[in-house]
Amino acid sequence: CGVFGLYAPEEDVAKLAYFGLYALQHRGQESAGIATFEGDKLHLHKDMGLVAQIFNESTLDHLPGQLAVGHTRYSTTGSSLVSNAQPAVVKTRLGSLALAHNGNLVNTVELREELSQRNCTFETTTDSEAIAIAIGSEVENGKGWLEAAISAFQLCEGAYSLVIGTPEGIMGVRDPHGIRPLTIGLLDGNPQRYVLASETCGLDIIGAEYLRDVEPGELVWITEEGMASFHWAKKPERKLCVFEMIYFARPDSLVHDETLYSYRLRLGQYLAEESPTDADMVIAVPDSGVPAAIGYSQTSHVPYAEGLIKNRYVGRTFIQPTQHMRESGIRMKLNPLKDVLTDKRIIIIDDSIVRGTTSSKIVKALRDAGAKEVHMKISSPPVTHPCFYGLDTDSQDQLIAATKSVDEIAAYIGVDSLAYLSWEGMLKATGADMNSFCSACFTGDYPITIPEKIKRSKLM
Numbered sequence: 364c365g366v367f368g369l370y371a372p373e374e375d376v377a378k379l380a381y382f383g384l385y386a387l388q389h390r391g392q393e394s395a396g397i398a399t400f401e402g403d404k405l406h407l408h409k410d411m412g413l414v415a416q417i418f419n420e421s422t423l424d425h426l427p428g429q430l431a432v433g434h435t436r437y438s439t440t441g442s443s444l445v446s447n448a449q450p451a452v453v454k455t456r457l458g459s460l461a462l463a464h465n466g467n468l469v470n471t472v473e474l475r476e477e478l479s480q481r482n483c484t485f486e487t488t489t490d491s492e493a494i495a496i497a498i499g500s501e502v503e504n505g506k507g508w509l510e511a512a513i514s515a516f517q518l519c520e521g522a523y524s525l526v527i528g529t530p531e532g533i534m535g536v537r538d539p540h541g542i543r544p545l546t547i548g549l550l551d552g553n554p555q556r557y558v559l560a561s562e563t564c565g566l567d568i569i570g571a572e573y574l575r576d577v578e579p580g581e582l583v584w585i586t587e588e589g590m591a592s593f594h595w596a597k598k599p600e601r602k603l604c605v606f607e608m609i610y611f612a613r614p615d616s617l618v619h620d621e622t623l624y625s626y627r628l629r630l631g632q633y634l635a636e637e638s639p640t641d642a643d644m645v646i647a648v649p650d651s652g653v654p655a656a657i658g659y660s661q662t663s664h665v666p667y668a669e670g671l672i673k674n675r676y677v678g679r680t681f682i683q684p685t686q687h688m689r690e691s692g693i694r695m696k697l698n699p700l701k702d703v704l705t706d707k708r709i710i711i712i713d714d715s716i717v718r719g720t721t722s723s724k725i726v727k728a729l730r731d732a733g734a735k736e737v738h739m740k741i742s743s744p745p746v747t748h749p750c751f752y753g754l755d756t757d758s759q760d761q762l763i764a765a766t767k768s769v770d771e772i773a774a775y776i777g778v779d780s781l782a783y784l785s786w787e788g789m790l791k792a793t794g795a796d797m798n799s800f801c802s803a804c805f806t807g808d809y810p811i812t813i814p815e816k817i818k819r820s821k822l823m
């Protein structure tokens with residue numbers, strides 16, 4: 364999911380939130396919403412679909428206020444329903460709160476049980492609503508916004524990057540492991556005008572200047588007095604999702620003060636060192652494989668070319684919920700360039716293989732277009748374990764590398780050869796401490812303990 368927030372009295376906050384969400388559209392295409400606070404009055408508009416389908420000048424005009432919270436949803440828990448769209452709203456004695464969540468709790472069942480015992484009622488089945496209700500419940504017990512939020516987080520286990528709007532101001536929060544990203548920007552260089560966005564591309568689009576990330580286990584509280592910071596977690600431990608780096612976040616977003624484009628370029632360079640192959644050209648699976656393919660070409664000196672053209676107006680296929688839709692998705696999305704590919708030995712680069720369905724179809728399309736040899740190289744290791752922290756809903760039995768060896772996968776997707784980047788290469792290329800990432804979907808080494816019942820639901 365994508366989360367966004369800004370505190371900017373006198374600005375058209377809804378319009379700025381709209382553009383912020385527009386830049387975060389890749390993080391979720393199922394539903395979107397914006398909540399604004401006009402004094403203590405809450406305005407909300409949310410619906411199914413893309414940001415540009417949900418909002419227009421008129422709906423935005425109905426969202427006045429001094430601050431805004433926005434969300435783009437990619438469903439991980441809870442079904443694809445408008446009632447599950449965010450921001451989630453809860454009424455309290457101090458006024459409403461509007462919460463936008465990216466990530467996935469691993470103890471939703473326990474949290475809901477605890478809240479039910481406090482006589483809280485739920486409208487949805489989402490973990491995000493449960494967080495909002497937990498904060499509301501602490502407010503009802505007499506706490507102020509900050510104290511209430513920090514108490515509620517003690518009940519939450521898992522991944523959560525949050526933007527929370529209240530009549531007084533907005534909060535930006537990351538869980539103690541900082542699994543999902545969250546960045547802070549300044550609007551017009553004015554230390555009274557702050558922006559929060561999942562990625563820096565959400566700051567760039569409205570001309571906000573990137574200040575820094577919210578830290579793991581930090582809460583920033585942005586009000587008319589400016590920004591205050593609270594380190595509330597007992598043992599924060601940096602575990603950013605490495606899949607954000609490899610694939611999910613936009614290549615123009617910054618992580619560790621560098622664009623992910625540069626990181627992905629290095630992945631391709633390392634891949635070329637680890638896995639050289641004699642070929643006529645290197646092509647990418649657009650768009651996710653492009654930076655690594657360029658990096659591969661730079662290091663291997665095999666020329667880079669375009670071999671597949673993508674229809675930019677079709678959403679990311681993996682966000683569509685059913686296998687059937689996914690399978691038809693690829694035909695809508697990519698078209699091979701026959702005259703480029705005919706009789707050529709092709710190296711094709713992609714960021715990851717998850718189920719193997721996309722890759723099989725792409726390889727078949729390249730062969731149909733006349734490619735003589737197809738060598739696939741992947742700029743990350745085999746995905747062998749499911750994610751419980753909000754990126755991928757697939758259970759382990761759906762992951763092709765959980766049951767097949769690299770040679771078996773190569774045979775299944777129909778390539779002449781297949782190679783993956785090493786786990787060390789993927790982490791070394793970050794230039795950061797290798798321990799400061801979650802890479803559990805490649806190793807099964809989950810940094811936040813998964814309750815047995817949930818584990819069993821997804822692991823073989």
Ligand code: 5GP
Nearest residue numbers: 610651681715716717718719720721722755
């Ligand atoms: P597959 O061959 O596994 O069907 O699809 C792999 C391709 O889809 C890659 O291009 C990757 O960018 C994208 N992809 C599809 N689904 C997912 C997913 O659930 N998680 C991630 N990280 N990438 C996915």
Ligand code: SF4
Nearest residue numbers: 604750754801803804
């Ligand atoms: Fe990211 Fe994989 Fe960890 Fe999930 S399991 S948070 S996708 S690295």
Ligand code: MG
Nearest residue numbers: 648649651652
């Ligand atoms: Mg892709």
